Amino acid sequence: MTQFEIALYPGDGIGPDVLQQAVRVMQSIGERHGIRFKFKTLDWGYEYWKEHGRVVPEGFLDEIRDVDSILLGAVGWPEDIPDHVTLAPLVQIRQAFDQYACVRPANLFPGLKSVLAGRSADDIDFIVIRENSEGEYIDNGGRFKQGTPDEVAVQTAVHTRKGVERILRFGFETARRRRGRLTMATKSNAQKYSYVMWDSILEELTPEYPDVEAERMHCDAAVMNLVRWPDQFDVIVASNLFGDLLTDLGGILGGGLGLAPSSNENPSREFPSMFEPVHGSAPDIAGLGIANPIAAILSVAMMLDHLECPAAAHDVRVAVEKALLEGAMTPDLGGHLTTIEMGDAVLASLHD
Numbered sequence: 001m002t003q004f005e006i007a008l009y010p011g012d013g014i015g016p017d018v019l020q021q022a023v024r025v026m027q028s029i030g031e032r033h034g035i036r037f038k039f040k041t042l043d044w045g046y047e048y049w050k051e052h053g054r055v056v057p058e059g060f061l062d063e064i065r066d067v068d069s070i071l072l073g074a075v076g077w078p079e080d081i082p083d084h085v086t087l088a089p090l091v092q093i094r095q096a097f098d099q100y101a102c103v104r105p106a107n108l109f110p111g112l113k114s115v116l117a118g119r120s121a122d123d124i125d126f127i128v129i130r131e132n133s134e135g136e137y138i139d140n141g142g143r144f145k146q147g148t149p150d151e152v153a154v155q156t157a158v159h160t161r162k163g164v165e166r167i168l169r170f171g172f173e174t175a176r177r178r179r180g181r182l183t184m185a186t187k188s189n190a191q192k193y194s195y196v197m198w199d200s201i202l203e204e205l206t207p208e209y210p211d212v213e214a215e216r217m218h219c220d221a222a223v224m225n226l227v228r229w230p231d232q233f234d235v236i237v238a239s240n241l242f243g244d245l246l247t248d249l250g251g252i253l254g255g256g257l258g259l260a261p262s263s264n265e266n267p268s269r270e271f272p273s274m275f276e277p278v279h280g281s282a283p284d285i286a287g288l289g290i291a292n293p294i295a296a297i298l299s300v301a302m303m304l305d306h307l308e309c310p311a312a313a314h315d316v317r318v319a320v321e322k323a324l325l326e327g328a329m330t331p332d333l334g335g336h337l338t339t340i341e342m343g344d345a346v347l348a349s350l351h352d
Contacts, residue, residue: 003036004068012046013281014291015073021293021343022300033312046077056089072276097271099264101170102132106250111325123231130243131167137240159194164201171237172209181234182214185222258292258332261299275299289338292330319350
């Protein structure tokens with residue numbers, strides 16, 4: 001029997017609720033495919049902050065360094081803790097464990113209505129790959145003369161040849177496994193150093209992948225074209241910030257953020273990768289039991305793919321699709337099911 005140790009980070013708000021359903025599905029699929037999961041639950045986040053004055057303990061990276069994967073619910077309680085404080089440990093995890101590939105698929109499931117008139121599941125099926133280790137999310141800068149009329153804030157993005165080349169190669173390889181089309185989204189008409197370097201590296205790499213049609217597109221044009229022609233996109237590669245923005249659009253085009261999974265991958269598997277729904281902690285509905293757990297469940301499917309259990313991952317996705325086709329929906333999708341009932345529906349589809 002295959003065994004994996006998974007660090008569970010329920011987090012805040014709706015995070016614990018959706019993660020609970022993802023774990024139920026994980027345990028069920030494990031029984032079917034002979035996979036045993038050993039769980040390590042992390043009590044970090046808002047409640048930890050209230051007791052200790054910080055959202056994670058000192059040395060927290062060492063507590064998860066040797067697990068096989070990390071599964072995150074959601075983090076954040078902005079009414080009491082600034083978002084940049086809550087999110088700082090996640091950025092540290094991504095950078096310390098070299099999780100340089102953030103993969104966020106956007107696909108509309110059959111039977112769901114798109115926010116775009118006249119579009120169906122056949123039209124919306126693309127992946128955004130976000131460079132996840134550098135770019136605009138490097139903590140590089142500072143604030144000076146705070147609170148005075150002369151206050152200055154400087155934050156400088158950092159783009160390296162190594163970082164750009166490896167994320168583009170990851171994108172090319174992903175496109176090869178899909179429909180053979182790659183779009184690189186930058187802003188080289190305005191950022192003449194960093195994004196012109198991205199342009200140059202794409203030009204250098206393209207001849208190595210003659211089976212992939214590669215193009216570059218300014219990020220603002222990509223936003224417009226994703227709305228106009230979502231069917232023309234296959235794999236999109238972008239920097240840390242641009243990728244973050246494009247994936248929220250992708251989530252909505254794919255039926256809503258309640259359906260949008262993601263991975264933060266260390267492709268070399270030298271360190272653990274982290275999997276999480278794209279949605280946040282949604283404090284406004286925390287405790288109501290109506291959050292959609294599908295994004296967390298699909299994040300489990302992405303984790304299983306990364307752990308080289310493709311048959312198990314496939315079965316999870318099929319179960320989700322079947323449950324949705326049969327009308328199982330939480331309020332965000334126009335339905336009435338609770339979080340637990342939605343989990344029940346996926347499990348029932350899994351056992352059919």
